[in-house]
Amino acid sequence: MMNNSGALVVFSGGQDSTTCLWWAKSRFSDVRALTFSYGQKHLKEIECARSIAAKAEVGIDVMDVPLIGSLGKNSLTDNTVRMDTEQRGTEPPNTFVPGRNLFFLSIAAVRARELGINHIVTGVSQTDFSGYPDCRDTFIKSLNVTLNLAMDFQFVLHTPLMWLDKAETWELADSLGIFGLVRNETLTCYNGIPGDGCGHCPACRLRREGLEKYLESKRGTLLKP
């Protein structure tokens, strides 16, 4: 039997998953958040996640999964690797943690099944996927089938941001009434600075460009007679 009132949101405390948390709250009456601690350089992420979940009045579980950080050499969890933020040819950048979304969503599925929850929400987006193969729509759909077969359970993976660019994600946050919260309290920056961040890492650049584009289009709309 399907439980259509509950949803589990894979939640990092960043712009995207915070927007997804409120998106889920607008559609499901019983929302929970699941956050992973996997050896990120910036444990501040976990703090942010807890504080935002509290504001959303949503229960949050923080799971310790050091395994994921230890699996492949990457610059997000390994201080000996210098962050190489540009894509090189067809290779993903070295901020790619191999299989990260595969493990996050698989663990979320086991947890959801335990809680009797069928709906799982994740903030992945193919539009701004920066060369990470595990942000693509085909991967998510294939994984959805695999999870259902693995556990003989009807999971439904929701990806509200899949085809939105960053400007449209700002627009969605605004329409959900959390523009200010996302702007000031979420942590997206690779250098661990909340809100507008360091301003020069690729995550900050992407976020700021989207913000400027959204504010510009909003101004345009407001100016119309």
Place this chain on the structure above:
Amino acid sequence: MMNNSGALVVFSGGQDSTTCLWWAKSRFSDVRALTFSYGQKHLKEIECARSIAAKAEVGIDVMDVPLIGSLGKNSLTDNTVRMDTEQRGTEPPNTFVPGRNLFFLSIAAVRARELGINHIVTGVSQTDFSGYPDCRDTFIKSLNVTLNLAMDFQFVLHTPLMWLDKAETWELADSLGIFGLVRNETLTCYNGIPGDGCGHCPACRLRREGLEKYLESKRGTLLKP
């Protein structure tokens, strides 16, 4: 570019994965074994795995993944759960560790990619699947696609035992020249006793019935003029 000489075998030291290890050795020149420690009641499994890998002259990695044992309540990793070995209606038995093969094979894939290995071998079998959904052929095939999409890498999952029953698995071991080794040194028993085991748990029963069937058919063949 494909590496067709290397294979990584998901290896527990039991009858099935030991047979797979030699199967892999007969087909690939560069075989490695990967064993998981995830809070099994019987750490003797790991000892067995190491000793058999040494005899196979195959390198072995033992990875500690307590996460998997902690995910769902099950009787294999939780001493407070009494082992309920029969399938109840359409529910899998409580020896089912939710998502176990999903995590084992996903971790194996990340590891294989790091080692530049495309071929992964697992001993899952749909024939004797005892109600575990993650032993079915459709699950494995779906997972193969998911893994390839997740990491943009060409993995090939091999399941030499998928359609064999236990008697046929004994026959395969015999044809690979390891009948005695499998019979005396592998550990399949839920109660942690190597070789013929405790004799009364479901794993021992399945193993013995297969052995008797195989020996009988072999005797029949030998008696023919």
